[in-house]
Amino acid sequence: MKKFLDNDFLLETETAKRLYHEYAENIPIIDYHNHLSVKEIYEDKKFSSITEAWLAFDHYKWRMLRVNGVTEEYITGNKSPKEKFDKWAKTVPYTLGNPIFHWTHLELRRIFGIEEILSPKSADFIFQRCNELLKKDDFSARNLIRKSNVHVLCTTDDPKDDLAYHKALKDEFEVKVLPSYRPDKALHIEKDGFASYINDLGKIVGYKLESYSLLKNALIERLDYFCEAGCKVTDHGLDEMLYADAFESEVEEIFIKGLNGEKLSKEELRKYKGNLLNILGKEYNKRNLVMQLHIGPLRNNSTRGFEKLGPDAGYDSINDLNIAYDLSKFLDSLDKIDKLPKTILYNVNAKDNDVMSSMAGNFQDGKTPGKIQFGTGWWFNDQKDGMEKQMESLAQIGMLSRFIGMLTDSRSLLSFPRHEYFRRILCNKLGNLIESGQYPDDIGFVGEIVKDICYNNAKEYFGF
Template sequence: MQKSLFLTTSAAKRLYETAKTLPIADYHCHLSPKELFENRPFESLASLWLSGDHYKWRLMRVCGIDESLITGPQSFDERCNAYLSCVTQSPGNPLYTWTAMELSFLIGKPVTLTKENAMELYHEANEALKKRCPTPRSLVLAANVKSLATTDDPTDSLCYHEALRADSTFPVSVTPTFRTDRLINIAAADYPVYIQTLSEVSGVEVSSFDTFKQAVRVRLDRFCSLGCTLADVGVPYFPHGTCTDKQADRIFRDALDGKDVSASLPAFLTACYRFLNEEYTKRNMTSQMHLCVTRNANDVLFSSLGADCGGDCMGDTIPVSDLTAFFNESNNRGTLPRTIVYTLNPAMYEPLLCAAGSFRNVSLGAAWWFNDHKAGIEQQLSLFARTGSLKSSFGMLTDSRSFLSYVRHDFFRRILCGWMGRLIESGEFLDEDTAKEIIRAVCYENSASLLKGAIPA
């Protein structure tokens, strides 16, 4: 891409000189600790691009590409050709910019991606890939990543995290994140089986809400022993109403008996989130909440390919009264941990920002998923700045399974510098030195603070 991408003013270009060399503290991604530990070279750009990237899969389906060329048996070259035929005709979609940035990163120079030269650039990048033989670790280091937090289920063994922690040859701190989606979704058909796994890995026979809590504490201690400072949840539900531990115990036992507890799930979550917030606060962890999402909306797609295949979408908004009641209960108890809330539905930006501003420990997270394009990021920056202080933002995260996705941090930094540059050029903010301080905080320092204790000296 052009060196001046999104940098439309002289001030923006000056600010970008500060932003472009900053390291990355990636506090939310879906990279594989197993791949990082094994560190096997990537065979081709195609495997990097299309193995598990549901962003690309969704675009290809929108463009009418047959599923055999998306997730099916066709060769990677054929599938990449199909992908490039879509992305080069999708101006305004962030995938167009990200794809060009990834090609530029591999080739080692800015490129202009067009329908005519797409496959030529693809083959050039593949040749560069073969010469460099990049591995997961080399790509992370090339992106100037200092620390990253993966996404891990409470029942995961964490053996690869343990191995990475003991490996002094890799200077990047890799820590787990305590992701509770399966842990709290008592309405899932396989929940009793999941709880049996929790019993096995924790050494606690889970048969009640009390023993459930004991097992969770054991797993949290295990996660924290490996540097975990973050928790996360991304279920399509939100706590509603009151629920005592006694009521939660009855609901939990019903779930273990295989009964339909879907109607009781919002109430159970009230007790469950209350407990989790207490534990996170004790351990000085940060809680992340991904809200307003509908998972697996397409039954046919889900039944054939499973979760994370591109069938998720924006969910309904959440009543502000439910949000404030949730935060207020923990705050009254003194057990509201530092909390970052993300919304897939941008209609929730202002309600979340206003609710967050009422509680010291709560902040709006990055523009998430379908909102992490230029317009979405600028909207989020503007609203964040109008309702609070931009310097307190945690900036960009990767939220990806691809080791090439770190170019998205440069994408964000360019947008941020372009946005702030326009404020300077218009006379709305004239302190350029302070603007650079803000950029350092938003692009690295604040996110690094989330991984405190996990960042190598």
């Protein structure tokens, strides 16, 4: 029986062990998509407790707590940090089979040097030990990043953001902390708050956005502002992939209806969102920016939960919509005029893995290695089985060796060991291919592919 979380965790063969320990283990991290607080990094925050650092913003953990029968007062409510931590310690042993069990203990070991299994028996010791360490300067926000061997972080930022903290960090922190441009609220014309958002964006640029043409100008102005602050990547959270060709006069009418809070048809949404995405895609291509498309969640399913806590509180799930047709039309609208930027496609429903792998192959340009990427297992696929399935689909239908690898998509500075988790799974897969005779025993060549997927491909792809 293998020991839990030993030095060869998840590595099933001798070749996998060599690939990980010789080629992947010590490679730096490029975390090109996350939701970290730039303010906390700039202020070099020291967390008041492990509860604040670990549980305050993690909706993955919140879901587990609710499933385990923990009431909201111990999750997002006003119970003390120790009381909340104790509920988490009681829940963790029941998460067997869930990646959270692995992430929890990887983080305890790699960041705090704690090898005890978290449970009610160890809760007092772990809580006290983590809190003692978090008081030390070595465990401030920036030092947590350094400790994890991170070279680049790309946060997720709204066009309205002033990026003051990004700019301030540029000259005083050796790790690149770069903004990502995410104009979701300008695209989501059908959602409550659209008109208010457009009004606020107008105040930022200094003129009222009373037409679609002016909205486009404002978004492009803000995009240039982001580029001046070092932006290399953009992002779009798309609950549904929608695209239809449209004349600008049609989109103008739809925009005005949206401002007035009128109900829009699915075809009107296709035209508005498709046209605005197309315009933004051209601008991204002009500036050599990477475009990320996160497609397919069904958000805020619990009315009760949403009304109490708002979005991103653990009440989202996988949707089962079809995505291929509109996605193809959108990508082709840019590709046929040679304006398609580097693009990363993410799906939250694993049924779409082969759709994404095959779709990426349609729009490669023959000049840029892996120009259109099938992104790493995202959200509900961000676990061992999900990562393996994503890699298998990419390897079978596309080219795994050009893959740009892992990201945390996290709000926590303790989440960087997820890169280790990914790397072990990757090395195990490639090691199994060699040991089963499906690939030659050229560990030096395959080892370089491992290094590329873990670091080099992303560095080249984003231009860091």
